[in-house]
Amino acid sequence: MSDAIETYDSMSELYASFGGKLDQDVDFTIHRNEELYPNFPVKSPLFRTSFYSVLILREGRGRYLVDDQSYVTRGNIIYFTNPGHLKGFEVEETLRGYLITFTESFLKQYVHENILDEFPFLIAEVAPPNYPDREIFQIFDDLGGQLLQEYQSDSAYKYKVIGCLTVVLLLKIKEWFWKAYDPLTEASTSSNITLTFQRHLEAHFRDLLAGKCDRLFQVQDYAQAQYLHPNYFSTVIKYKTGKSVSHWIAEKTIAESKALLARSSESVQEIAFRLGFKDAGHFSRFFKKHTKLSPVSFRQSLSSGFNLEP
Structure with missing residues (x-):
């Protein structure tokens, strides 16, 4: 792998760097982690993205790097990252859960224009991972399942529904992890x-x-x-x-x-x-x-x- 730091404007571009292929019509994706990275160990190059990521992980083991911080990846973890940061990850054993990505443009088109006012953590510098108890984690795991089901549907209102579910996801992140964030x-x-x-x-x-x-x-x-x-x-x-x-x-x-x-x-x-x-x-x-x-x-x-x- 090259030592150069890559910048990816979509999840499709990031996944393609590992030899995979994702179809993406709108600046939103959700995939099962075990399908994205079925083989391990995996060690990514350093990269930057132009999209937000939410990792909802019920099982697995690895490590995630953001700028100069390193975080352990394990079961029952909720991880949120913003565009622009220097990132990298390692997968040591199969990750089971959901990886959700979306852009500011998606939020403004399918949610509302003043999204950053309602969710100020969308411009956070570094957001550490959260390891909630099983009951709270299950709320996020269920949301991931609903988002994936809608993402795979053929509904004419698919992305409007996804926009609504994404608001619920962001509200739950705000409720449980970002109450006092300034x-x-x-x-x-x-x-x-x-x-x-x-x-x-x-x-x-x-x-x-x-x-x-x-x-x-x-x-x-x-x-x-x-x-x-x-x-x-x-x-x-x-x-x-x-x-x-x-x-x-x-x-x-x-x-x-x-x-x-x-x-x-x-x-x-x-x-x-x-x-x-x-x-x-x-x-x-x-x-x-x-x-x-x-x-x-x-x-x-x-x-x-x-x-x-x-």
């Missing part, structure tokens, strides 16, 4: 810079959508908001997350674009102006560059069973 209390300076940037990013897009701002902020705007030199600010964000500030801005813009295209009846031009683009053509080129689809094609590709109204 992202601004995390210690290191670089962590605070990163978290403050993420909060500014979220607030800026909220202002854009509310009509309080008419231009898309750039690197220097976010650096100035923290009274930092743009070069230093950019270095910290890249070091802590593995992604440049421009990459974060582009991903956020695409996530909000997809949500608006999916959940509103506004024209492409109206959406472009709401997101700070001066003309629809620029917005369309930007969108196609990052998604391989034009805004019109993306909207047409949505399932006919999906209701575009909020």
Whole structure:
């Protein structure tokens, strides 16, 4: 295996790196761990992902690495990780349970646009694993089974149901493991810079959508908001997350674009102006560059069973 650190934008890409293949229509997956990694021992290279992961594991043994932390993997474990961190894992014996992945874009399309307000742990720096008692673990195990059943169905409302079940999953994580979490209390300076940037990013897009701002902020705007030199600010964000500030801005813009295209009846031009683009053509080129689809094609590709109204 290569010593290079890879970045994966989907579970399909990560699984393909091990020689497997996953079909993925939407930025959500759930699979049984024993099917993903039937052979062991397994040791992954170091990698970063652009999606959230929830591991619900009832049996198995191994180790999970996040940045400079190492955690033991064993039975009755609930593990949640965010995009951007340096990760790796080892499987020593068969893992039985569920691996769930989803993106911010998925949450905004199929849940609601202010998802980070309701679940602030979605921008946590490092989330340690939890080892609940059997009764609490069973709640999560049952949710995993429901999500998998719906994921494998042919229902026209499949992803709307999955969105609802994902909210239940996040509420249960919040209820049992994150009651007192406040992202601004995390210690290191670089962590605070990163978290403050993420909060500014979220607030800026909220202002854009509310009509309080008419231009898309750039690197220097976010650096100035923290009274930092743009070069230093950019270095910290890249070091802590593995992604440049421009990459974060582009991903956020695409996530909000997809949500608006999916959940509103506004024209492409109206959406472009709401997101700070001066003309629809620029917005369309930007969108196609990052998604391989034009805004019109993306909207047409949505399932006919999906209701575009909020």
